[in-house]
Amino acid sequence: MSEGAPHTLGVLETAAAVRAGRMSARAAAEAALDRIAAIGGALNAYRVVLAERALEEADAVDACIAAGGDPGPLAGAPFGVKDLFDVVGLPTAAGSKIGLEGPPAARDALLVRRLTAAGAVLIGVQVMDEYAYGFTTENAHFGVVRNPHDLARSAGGSSGGSAAAVAAGLGAFSLGSDTNGSIRVPSSFCGIFGLKPTFGRLPRTGSFPFVFDLDHLGPFARSVRDLAAVYDVLQGHDAGDPACVAREVEPVGPALAADAPMRGAPLRAALLRGWFEDMAGAEARAATAAVAEALGASGEAVLPLAEAARSAAFLITAASGANLHRANLERRPQDFDPATRGRLLAGALLPAGDVLQAQRVRRRFYDEALGVFAHADLLIAPATPCPAVELGQATIAIGGQDVPARPNIGVLTQPVSAIGLPVLTVPIRIGQGLPIGVQIIAAPWREDRVFQAAARLEAAGLARAPVVGPCA
């Protein structure tokens, strides 16, 4: 098998090479660290690079293989995590100056432990918006994350560092979080695959919260099979997260193998219209139409409460975030990122009745969406209204008018996460333009369906995520 430069290898390619003895895990880790040293400064994807730890973990994988052991399905695959996952020995900053002053974590977050137990090698902690409250990763404390497709553009947020790192080959995969779109927006802007599983699927034990009943954790990768391999390792209930639902592990990887038999009836895909079409620009509409055609979408669907659900998510987020940070907002407001501070303080003023009404809207919208899934297995919608915005860009044109960019980049992701549906964002590139993401959405707990559809788009050559950036 011909293998490219080590930093361009995906999760499964790296694991196969390491397990077969064609490449050491140390060589894979060194390649990722060299790539970070070469171009990491230009992107600002990593806040902390854990070179010593990475080489120790890689050596342990190599030693396991040398002893005839099984290092796990992710053997030697280098990865990074968003700055809200606990990493032993480091304070969990969550993109904040305040968090940086906290005590070092006593152990890794649960999902990090599951990944390293499967042979993956942690190489660093990635830059994010402060407290995950943003869509552009322009962080006053730790700098701006730049898009590897165009350094003058945003990588998206709030998991901007995690997405930029994967797109540029600074690791084979990353872990991020998504409260209102923070996996799907950066996946769209950086042109990679991202999974936001069903709410309650993956345990958040050992991660810093934002909005308790909206926070999801999930992976980024450059191929569907890589994403599936990582997701399968991440699954499994844990009582440490009260919102984590006690379900059996439901692996998606085996069904995606090249020799896997086709099972079941073809999936019925429907294009989401209404809000999801009105808020999409020309590139987003073109990408979504291409996905719909490739999946043989025969139906259309409208969710009349989508706009209200987006507003509900907005209000719940502001109120919950303000509640979480209230003490520090009063004690040391000067230590917040100014953009975050203003939003949180405004959230502290919201009447309780508004938040309750927002929760009612959310419940009703959930019922509305479940009704649509009676007639469709998959819903298709753009992930962002437009491709990556320029850094500092004040407005974007959506719905026929110019609106402030930062609060509106998530207009298409917020309604979907508000009701916890599983979504896989696939990267689409029309012509020579920038990539843009399309959301493949399924009913709760049907991650298998979004993976099946994404694999089909990838096999058709429509969804692709090659390594990009300087010296790709």
Next chain:
Amino acid sequence: MSDRQDPEIEQVAMLARVLGVALRPADLPDVTRYWRLMQEHRARVAAAPLAPDAEPAALFRP
């Protein structure tokens, strides 16, 4: 007219005082900007066609 005299800023400052939210004068313009944005969302949620006794999703579990 200075920011401090803007009626909307005054309204936000008063609301913060009533609720006991400590706001520095320097933060008022920014907070007011976000508060203005929230009014659109408050209105949209309030206008949603729901029964008064509709069940809220207090802790959301699909």
